[in-house]
Amino acid sequence: MQNKLTNTLSPQDFRTLVKSGEHQGNTSGVAQGFVQGNVVILPKEWAYDFLLFCQKNPKPCPLIGMSAQAGDYLLPELGKHLDIRTDVPSYRIFEQGKLIKVVNDIKDFWRDDLVTFVLGCSFSFEEALIADGLEIRNISEKKNVPMYRTNIACNAAGVFSGNMVVSMRPMLATDAIRSIQICSRFPSVHGAPVHLGDPSLIGINNLDETDFGDAVSIKPNEIPVFWACGVTPQVALEQAKPSFCITHSPGDMLVTDIPNSKLAVL
């Protein structure tokens, strides 16, 4: 969680802080009430396969926006004056699937053939769950959500394939049922959980050993509840090794002008 100032800033004002370098680091809790997104930027020649991968795997890869044309760095549908080259707190640059640099803006790396994809993120549904009175363990323990590689295969699309990554939140059964109802309203931020109960059934052997993020405590009578996770496309990128690729750094998301409530389908 950030301080009170960034929590209550408008998305535009928050992005101004990011553009100027005044805000660095994670965006959990900033500009509350607005959609934050995972960012994937690829050369046009890789973009079609990636778009198809998102289309075929909407739970881990819910597309909420993309650039109108290759080379466009403004994304007006996602935010006023939103410039994808400067408005994410931290970027990771990959060449042939290898991380080569972490930077705070990508103006020097921008190319006319780059296509930007923005995917929904769990911050939106966590906000809806908290508003309903549920406890989100990673938030109450001030940790990054625990994430795990599973044995659930994504639907392959061209060069992209791989297994689903899931995030986990422990809950009592009644809260798990309620969270399924609430998250079902938000398909573009991962929607309903993909599994609950025995982790071994989806290939997770030990909940204390996360593949990404931090382990959280599981209290007596709680069951682990698993959601498709936006880290899934990063795993698919790892495997496909595109010649060039830029993503946000985990936790340092793009803050959009879209109210979370706009993503509710009902």
Place this chain on the structure above:
Amino acid sequence: MQNKLTNTLSPQDFRTLVKSGEHQGNTSGVAQGFVQGNVVILPKEWAYDFLLFCQKNPKPCPLIGMSAQAGDYLLPELGKHLDIRTDVPSYRIFEQGKLIKVVNDIKDFWRDDLVTFVLGCSFSFEEALIADGLEIRNISEKKNVPMYRTNIACNAAGVFSGNMVVSMRPMLATDAIRSIQICSRFPSVHGAPVHLGDPSLIGINNLDETDFGDAVSIKPNEIPVFWACGVTPQVALEQAKPSFCITHSPGDMLVTDIPNSKLAVL
């Protein structure tokens, strides 16, 4: 399941068979697509408390209809020519909480002070789950659904109180999640499950020992999913011991003219 003839009959035609005594026994699968109801008939002096009990416990006691005035035996809002004295295959007559008789029509027991309550039943949501491709174990094993007394206290209302009775259907986690989504659309037929996973957390020690209905098999990797059950008011009646009361016999429901789809809230 009944034979093909009764499955495809209209609700009115099916009730004609019941009125004439040509259909006896349970109504599972008859007049497919239409709401069936649990029936509770009480003297007016007990009716207010029972109505309040339903109001305060909508998951086990979802009221879908009641008589307009004491003494009314026609329920036109629930069905054309529907006569509550003759249109239920089998009735149970109680005095001071004791079962005194099981009969096929209640014309001889009718009184001008009787109020009829009709409560939603799980047949409607089972139909929606099957239509979505889920397996309902009690149906595939041709058994009555397993039901259990729990330690979940209902909200008391006047003379009525007691613990919730639940029905149980074993499912894989992904099917359990889907069933929560589907049943959430149908709050007037018990809505979303009230529990899933460890039965002991709601006071059930052994799933093989049912309190009502039959045990069903639970396959590897399945979890038990529990729904609030329309037998709950019968338990409350058992405890309150009203001077006089009539209910349907379990499984022998009132078939109404309301399409199941009309109960969907979204």
